[in-house]
Amino acid sequence: MKFKKGLVLHHISRPSEKCIYSHESKEVSGCFVDMDGRSHNYCNWELAPVFKKGDKVQFIRKGSLMKGIIQEIRTSHYGASYIVASDYDEPRWIDEGHLIPLTPLPVIPQFVADAIDTFKDEGDSLAVAIDYEVYTEALIKELSLDRKMRGWLWEASNQEFFARAWLDGYEVEQEPLYSVRLPIVRLHTLGTAVEGDYKYLWEDPTTGENNIFQSPEYPATLIQSGWKTKFTESEIKNMDARYWDFAVPVEEVEAENNE
Template sequence: MNKQELIEGIEAVPAHNTRTRPWIDKRVVLDLIRLLDEPQKVKIPQCVADWIEKCKTFKHFTVSLSFALQPIVWEENNLSDKCIDWLMDANNQNTFARAWLDGYEVEEEKRYLVRFKGLDKDLEYLNFKHGHVWVFSDNIENEEYRTCHTRKELEEADFGWVFDCPGVEIEEVEE
């Protein structure tokens, strides 16, 4: 239900006249309001969410919104190439505005299993031991090892090259 349909619905609610003003059933009106469509939150990448939050800390709302879409400001704030590519895509302009105005949800990042070909079966997967150490182990995730990694996690640990290496098999994991 949109705003106009809500207004028409409330106008159609029967009213009982009293001396001072008409009376309508509050429950009926509340039921109509519950049918009103709220804007759905759009999904955006984490880097864009971070950029929106940073921009909203600028002193003036209108200035920060206009700055948020300026390429020179992106460069001054060292935005990642991924974030800049997303912001430059004309199809994302409306999504960015909706995220700014109505809120957003962060897209789940793709996660990957990284298997090194030709290694012992029990030691062929790249794992992150929760003590901040990368190790080779099997593909069974447990409280000690994380076996599925985001591209960002791999790149930050200098493992970005695995995506281009013929000796490494990358499997996207469905959550």
């Protein structure tokens, strides 16, 4: 086993302590210097693992490239090995040298994901779908695409994201969530003065039924049956575009209700 000068190692008997391999000869009997300058021989040290629990990795199994998640780690002065779980095989120990970091998929907005899926369903090529000039008003209306696509693809950096998402797959960006807070007016007993108050829009996604209630959290029975008060911009506008004027970020509503 040979090491490179400057490699970070972990002390076996003191796992929280790190040191630097500093010997010029690169042999296993080399010298190790910890952070305060103390020297140690090889047998008391182990290699720090490259991966950690939960990391997504790739590996070759039976001639195929597979993906998995690291569940356990075992280290020694010979290197590290990991238990890797995958959808294709039982969890098994794999040496570090046989693992490849899994490149994260590009994260794109929902309207871009919709465009990719639509063009693929239509049988069009990447060259067509990535051309922002293709997104005319007529085509956007015909394919029910978002008008933001033309401006989004006009940015050169977004074109690379689009191509990677088309070829390798993608993850959809989590859209901001809003509550629809509707102002109401309450009259005092004498009927002369007024005070401000709010009610919140609720919807049953299964039936499309909606109603308004005093709180975004109660009645609890509606939450248990699937009703919700947190919506994306498109969900609000699909119910009624006029509701968007009363949309408030969920974080703001929760902060006010917790005061």
